[in-house]
Amino acid sequence: MIELNFTPFPNLTTERCELRKLLLEDDQEIFITRSDKEILRYLDVPKAQSIEDARKFINKINTGIENNEWIYWAISLKGKPKCIGTICLWNFSIEHSAADIGFVLLNEYQGKGIMREVVPVILDYGFNTLSLQTIDGEVATGNEKSINLMKKFGFTFTEDIGDTLIYSLKND
Numbered sequence: 765m766i767e768l769n770f771t772p773f774p775n776l777t778t779e780r781c782e783l784r785k786l787l788l789e790d791d792q793e794i795f796i797t798r799s800d801k802e803i804l805r806y807l808d809v810p811k812a813q814s815i816e817d818a819r820k821f822i823n824k825i826n827t828g829i830e831n832n833e834w835i836y837w838a839i840s841l842k843g844k845p846k847c848i849g850t851i852c853l854w855n856f857s858i859e860h861s862a863a864d865i866g867f868v869l870l871n872e873y874q875g876k877g878i879m880r881e882v883v884p885v886i887l888d889y890g891f892n893t894l895s896l897q898t899i900d901g902e903v904a905t906g907n908e909k910s911i912n913l914m915k916k917f918g919f920t921f922t923e924d925i926g927d928t929l930i931y932s933l934k935n936d
């Protein structure tokens with residue numbers, strides 16, 4: 765049975781990136797990740813209408829972390845404070861020792877191998893620190909970038925729920 769405790773916050777690093785807690789100072793970038801037409805193309809999230817919406821979202825996320833509901837990282841390049849994207853584990857099932865993974869990058873940072881570097885660190889955290897048995901990715905049909913990214917790490921297609929496909933990775 766998994767036990768969730770995200771205090772102190774699990775800061776993580778990769779070769780080029782730091783994974784840290786979201787800050788209110790990230791409001792501009794979070795606003796873009798939740799309002800940019802291209803980024804939202806395959807994401808089923810409510811579109812942010814204002815910076816205030818982004819700040820409310822950041823507060824909601826950090827409250828959920830304090831309540832051990834989900835774990836959500838801001839991604840920044842080492843030595844640079846700017847948030848260039850986010851990655852998270854959410855929708856935890858204590859019963860099934862499972863969670864969903866979610867990730868998004870600002871357009872100008874995509875296609876540079878950043879998620880290829882960050883995703884394995886989150887998979888390791890999920891499987892080896894949280895002892896998850898399964899990590900799922902819910903992806904909209906047509907989102908080839910995300911599907912290819914997940915396949916790269918061994919996720920396999922498990923279910924089609926209308927416009928959304930489920931890809932899963934087991935902790936072997």
Ligand SMILES: CC(C)(COP(=O)(O)OP(=O)(O)OC[C@H]1O[C@@H](n2cnc3c(N)ncnc32)[C@H](O)[C@@H]1OP(=O)(O)O)[C@@H](O)C(=O)NCCC(=O)NCCS
Pocket residue numbers: 802803806807866867868869870873874875876877878879880881902903904907908909910912913916
């Ligand atoms: C999906 C996303 C996170 C990929 O991150 P990224 O840092 O650009 O990906 P990387 O550069 O590390 O590439 C890793 C792998 O992803 C896949 N990928 C990335 N860009 C791709 C593209 N333009 N076309 C096809 N596959 C692509 C490939 O498998 C790639 O591996 P390869 O380069 O060895 O072929 C990014 O495109 C994004 O933020 N998209 C918008 C938000 C979104 O759709 N999130 C997913 C919700 S399920």
